[in-house]
Amino acid sequence: MDSQVSPKRILIPIIGFGVAGGYRVLSELASRWVDAGHTVDFLVHHQMAAPYFPTKAGIKVFNIHGCLVSESVDAAPHHGKPGVIAIYLGMLRGLRKIAAGYDVILANHSLTTLPVAAAKAGRARKFYYVQAYEPEYYQLRGGWKSKVLGSLSALSYRLPLNQIANAPIYIGYKGVRARHWVPPGVDRDLFFRRADTPSFAQGLPWTIGVIGRHEPSKGVKYVLEAFEEYARIDPHVRLKIAFGNLPAGWRHDRAEVVVPSNDHELANYYRAVDVLVAPGTVQLGACHYPVLEAMACGTPVITTGYLPADPINSWIVPVHDAKAIVEAFKDVSTLSTHKLQVKLDEAAQAVGRFYWESVAEEFMQLFA
Structure with missing residues (x-):
């Protein structure tokens, strides 16, 4: 850990653990921060699945009332995915209970930004990691649900959160207000350079x-x-x-x-x-x-x-x-x-x- 950075307590509220690359980023970042001596916890609804990408971070599990029902999604009952309202209310109530105990609250998906922005978090600093301009993807799906979610995601970039983009394209992109960008990472121990240069010799497959x-x-x-x-x-x-x-x-x-x-x-x-x-x-x-x-x-x-x-x-x-x-x-x-x-x-x-x-x-x- 850099000697200039004192140990931090970091909370990452998420709508659920998924298989998309953005969730890998969060799991891996959390693990790296834990290795560097920081305390990192995810906050997730109790009906969501366990992490697809392994992480060393702790997991705080809430219900619609914001009660922390367990410390692991593995121990929580799974009866189908909760609705957006259940996630919003439970996350907001859960944040009100525990957010003040952290130094950093990191929103990462547009649907986590409203609870993070609305929650009283003491002296904790609130950040928003913008991994894509989400309204465009909702527009591509079509349908009334996508229109609603697209509007909510567009609103997320106007909330009073410190924005960090994951690519320079999003600096000043439409409603995004990020001034800094930090890219997603890759594991050098897994994604290392091949020993041979690809061959395109004539007559060979x-x-x-x-x-x-x-x-x-x-x-x-x-x-x-x-x-x-x-x-x-x-x-x-x-x-x-x-x-x-x-x-x-x-x-x-x-x-x-x-x-x-x-x-x-x-x-x-x-x-x-x-x-x-x-x-x-x-x-x-x-x-x-x-x-x-x-x-x-x-x-x-x-x-x-x-x-x-x-x-x-x-x-x-x-x-x-x-x-x-x-x-x-x-x-x-x-x-x-x-x-x-x-x-x-x-x-x-x-x-x-x-x-x-x-x-x-x-x-x-x-x-x-």
């Missing part, structure tokens, strides 16, 4: 990778279209889709689905493919875990423009453009080994700021 996602904003359909076109040109190319989530009925003789069950297997997946495509279509310039992790693993990346990729260390293509992805496949597979090595060295350098030890310390300096 090589593999394209993509993380399968249903949401249209993730742009996976354009990778599938590009692969189908390129596979007609190159009989040796293969496709590995992590986690599946493919359009109904889509298949290809040279495509396979793999399902990593943990971060160790996910890192091995990145090192097993010869190029990774991250084709998202919204909030370009944000941090994106597949880009960050693949770069850390020494795998070439084609992306529409997510950090830490840039034209020097990766291949940047337009959104909604399968033909541009095909051209990138051609460029990657015909690049000389020396030029590819230079590009991967640049990628490794870009990843340097994103290791967890640096990220956790950046946060602590802002808290202090």
Whole structure:
């Protein structure tokens, strides 16, 4: 722990433990802060599931009355997910009971900001870690619930909380008032650089990778279209889709689905493919875990423009453009080994700021 930062007591209210990358960020940050000598607790509704991503932090569990019914979600009854009102009221009441015992209250999702802003927390400083501009994602879903949640999320950026963004794109982005940004982190012990440089020798098989996602904003359909076109040109190319989530009925003789069950297997997946495509279509310039992790693993990346990729260390293509992805496949597979090595060295350098030890310390300096 930095000698200039005294031990802190940090409380992280959450709407639940999920499997998305944002929850990994919170679990990992909490563990790093605990290792550095700080006290960290999550505050979560008792009907929510246990953490998907392991954490060393404590867990405070509340009910709708704000009563702390246990110290672990594992010990709490699970009878379906609670409604938004139950989470809001329980979290607000729980914060009123315990928030003053902490130095830092860290809101992290727009739906946690109202209880945090409204709660009396003594001398505790209130922060909001903005991991995305959420209203845009609610707009993409459609429906009245999404409209309501989108309005609430837009309101969250106007609340009196100290905002920290996770990428420079959000500094001054629409209603976001953050002045500082701290990126999500990556575990250097898991996502380390592969021993070999990917090979595209003529006549030998090589593999394209993509993380399968249903949401249209993730742009996976354009990778599938590009692969189908390129596979007609190159009989040796293969496709590995992590986690599946493919359009109904889509298949290809040279495509396979793999399902990593943990971060160790996910890192091995990145090192097993010869190029990774991250084709998202919204909030370009944000941090994106597949880009960050693949770069850390020494795998070439084609992306529409997510950090830490840039034209020097990766291949940047337009959104909604399968033909541009095909051209990138051609460029990657015909690049000389020396030029590819230079590009991967640049990628490794870009990843340097994103290791967890640096990220956790950046946060602590802002808290202090």
